[in-house]
Amino acid sequence: MARPIVISGPSGTGKSTLLKKLFAEYPGKFGFSVSNTTRSPREGEVDGVDYNFLSVEEFKHNIEANKMIEWAQFSGNYYGTAFEGVERVLQLGQTCLLDIDMQGVKSVKASDMDARYLFIAPPSIQDLRKRLEGRGTETAESLEKRLAAATAELEYAETGAHDLIIVNDDLEKCYAQFKEFIMAEQN
Ligand SMILES: Nc1ncnc2c1ncn2[C@@H]1O[C@H](COP(=O)(O)OP(=O)(O)OP(=O)(O)O)[C@@H](O)[C@H]1O
Numbered sequence: 001m002a003r004p005i006v007i008s009g010p011s012g013t014g015k016s017t018l019l020k021k022l023f024a025e026y027p028g029k030f031g032f033s034v035s036n037t038t039r040s041p042r043e044g045e046v047d048g049v050d051y052n053f054l055s056v057e058e059f060k061h062n063i064e065a066n067k068m069i070e071w072a073q074f075s076g077n078y079y080g081t082a083f084e085g086v087e088r089v090l091q092l093g094q095t096c097l098l099d100i101d102m103q104g105v106k107s108v109k110a111s112d113m114d115a116r117y118l119f120i121a122p123p124s125i126q127d128l129r130k131r132l133e134g135r136g137t138e139t140a141e142s143l144e145k146r147l148a149a150a151t152a153e154l155e156y157a158e159t160g161a162h163d164l165i166i167v168n169d170d171l172e173k174c175y176a177q178f179k180e181f182i183m184a185e186q187n
Helices: 015-025 056-064 083-091 102-110 125-135 140-157 171-183
Strands: 005-008 030-032 068-074 077-082 095-099 116-121 164-167
Touching (some): 015 171, 068 083, 068 102, 164 171
Parallel strands (some): 116 164
8 A cells, every 4th residue: 555645834835736736647546535524514515525524522532532633623613634534545545645734744743654744845935925925815814824834834844854845936846846756656
């Protein structure tokens, strides 16, 4: 079974852009674990496909039983990634990719999961600010929050916690390096 690949890096650094390119180039080869949530399913959402829909009691139990890689609460609901979700992807014969934050990376590192760690860095904090502004998804407050979190993520990357750090300056160059790291252990 291919080792799961943990991809992290500050918000706005280009992870989704890179992952989208990879999924388009290799359809069916990679998978994401299905996230868990306590929010209600929206019209058309399928349990076990879009999310695993859990009760608050079930979710809290999973946190206490150390079954969660990462979790957070947004507007009164719990959201998170469980170790079991990664196992399911591996059982499908796909390589599991995890797009998680620093806390999630630390939690995978503390587990017995044999993963590979890739960090995507922005050319600079100034560039990151420009990209997040350009993406048009942030309020002034969420922008500052993301930039503060980015500083902590970059400091963590400087400790050597990852197998490889790629700076996303030129997208095509970055994608080539990204692909090389990911494909290094694929058959
Ligand atoms: N090399 C690049 N040069 C310039 N802009 C880029 C580059 N890579 C990505 N971008 C742009 O930067 C913005 C942020 O990228 P993206 O949404 O992929 O980040 P992300 O790391 O997935 O963020 P989040 O963790 O918040 O989902 C997007 O508007 C994207 O088009």
